[in-house]
Amino acid sequence: xxxxxxxxxxxxxxxxxxxxxxxxxxxxxxxxxxxxxxxxxxxxxxx
Amino acid sequence: xxxxxxxxxxxxxxxxxxxxxxxxxxxxxxxxxxxxxxxxxxxxxxxxxxxxxxxxxxxxxxxxxxxxxxxxxxxxxxxxxxxxxxxxxxxxxxxxxxxxxxxxxxxxxxxxxxxxxxxxxxxxxxxxxxxxxxxxxxxxxxxxxxxxxxxxxxxxxxxxxxxxxxxxxxxxxxxxxxxxxxxxxxxxxxxxxx
Numbered sequence: 001x002x003x004x005x006x007x008x009x010x011x012x013x014x015x016x017x018x019x020x021x022x023x024x025x026x027x028x029x030x031x032x033x034x035x036x037x038x039x040x041x042x043x044x045x046x047x
Numbered sequence: 048x049x050x051x052x053x054x055x056x057x058x059x060x061x062x063x064x065x066x067x068x069x070x071x072x073x074x075x076x077x078x079x080x081x082x083x084x085x086x087x088x089x090x091x092x093x094x095x096x097x098x099x100x101x102x103x104x105x106x107x108x109x110x111x112x113x114x115x116x117x118x119x120x121x122x123x124x125x126x127x128x129x130x131x132x133x134x135x136x137x138x139x140x141x142x143x144x145x146x147x148x149x150x151x152x153x154x155x156x157x158x159x160x161x162x163x164x165x166x167x168x169x170x171x172x173x174x175x176x177x178x179x180x181x182x183x184x185x186x187x188x189x190x191x192x193x194x195x196x197x198x199x200x201x202x203x204x205x206x207x208x209x210x211x212x213x214x215x216x217x218x219x220x221x222x223x224x225x226x227x228x229x230x231x232x233x234x235x236x237x238x239x240x241x
């Protein structure tokens with residue numbers, strides 16, 4: 001019988017990140033403002 | 048929330064223009080592919096979550112800083128960011144990827160012990176012993192050449208010099224030695240195998 005060299009993928013396609021992580025990302029996005037002054041980027045995080 | 052059929056490029060454009068819901072749609076659309084990709088390399092849920100989070104922090108900073116140019120596609124771009132973060136992670140920890148035993152994957156499928164079992168060793172020893180006994184049955188001149196060649200690893204030139212015969216004679220004696228060994232093995236129906 002032919003040897004199969006390919007490994008089975010560790011992860012299934014149904015894996016998802018934690019809800020808390022997605023929620024953090026969305027909150028971070030809302031809080032972040034990037035201001036460009038000359039060549040520099042300033043990141044402002046709103047509380 | 049934005050339409051799930053809206054193309055990535057348009058969602059990115061909307062997000063850059065201030066529509067926060069566009070990011071939620073992009074994450075929802077690609078989270079399992081990106082997270083699955085990270086997990087396939089890291090094999091640890093917590094670290095994968097961290098890398099997923101860091102990936103999107105980079106994505107957000109780039110998009111909000113207007114540094115993103117829609118040269119390629121959104122997903123491959125995000126995958127590249129996560130790939131770079133995975134590489135950074137392994138550099139930091141200086142570890143090889145950790146494999147966990149699962150139903151589908153056993154660590155022993157990539158690790159093996161090639162050394163012989165006790166039974167295998169006994170068989171090899173027995174075969175060697177039998178072979179030595181068989182060699183003892185050979186005529187002296189043939190036995191001498193075979194032992195020098197096989198056990199003392201001498202060249203036929205060296206054998207011819209030591210035994211005082213030509214190389215062709217030494218080769219001939221070796222040939223007859225092997226033929227005679229085969230004859231003895233066949234005659235006595237000896238099985239030499241391991």
